[in-house]
Amino acid sequence: MACNRRRFLRNGLALLSAVPVASALQRTGVGSVLTPSLAHAQVKTALSLEHPQAKALGYVHDASKVDTAKFPKRAGAEGAKQLCSNCQLLVQTDMKVEGEDGTWGKCALFTDGLVNVNGWCNSWVLKAGM
Numbered sequence: 001m002a003c004n005r006r007r008f009l010r011n012g013l014a015l016l017s018a019v020p021v022a023s024a025l026q027r028t029g030v031g032s033v034l035t036p037s038l039a040h041a042q043v044k045t046a047l048s049l050e051h052p053q054a055k056a057l058g059y060v061h062d063a064s065k066v067d068t069a070k071f072p073k074r075a076g077a078e079g080a081k082q083l084c085s086n087c088q089l090l091v092q093t094d095m096k097v098e099g100e101d102g103t104w105g106k107c108a109l110f111t112d113g114l115v116n117v118n119g120w121c122n123s124w125v126l127k128a129g130m
């Protein structure tokens with residue numbers, strides 16, 4: 001009986017002492033290394049061209065197909081240099097989309113899918129330092 005009570009107290013104290021450590025690790029970001037995070041559940045599909053915001057901004061996976069009459073920002077020699085790959089809003093690159101060729105990345109504007117590094121939209125802004 002006394003042995004069970006001692007074991008119960010010891011296990012309870014060990015559990016209680018682990019809680020602040022786990023939450024401290026989580027706050028510092030170390031916890032994300034130790035535990036599965038949402039990063040593992042990242043979207044790995046291409047952004048749909050039917051996405052309302054993508055449509056409104058004229059996003060295309062291939063910047064050479066931009067309708068420059070509708071989006072004159074990408075017209076001309078200077079416009080032709082605008083790609084997702086040199087856009088400030090591309091926050092992560094070197095990603096792959098299953099079943100698609102090319103290199104893809106994560107745009108800060110779109111959480112529902114990846115953009116192609118050779119894509120473009122009307123929110124393009126030159127990456128700092130380029």
Ligand code: SF4
Pocket residue numbers: 059083084085087088089090107108109115119120121122123124125
């Ligand atoms: S904001 Fe930049 S990275 Fe995002 S889709 Fe538009 S051009 Fe590409």
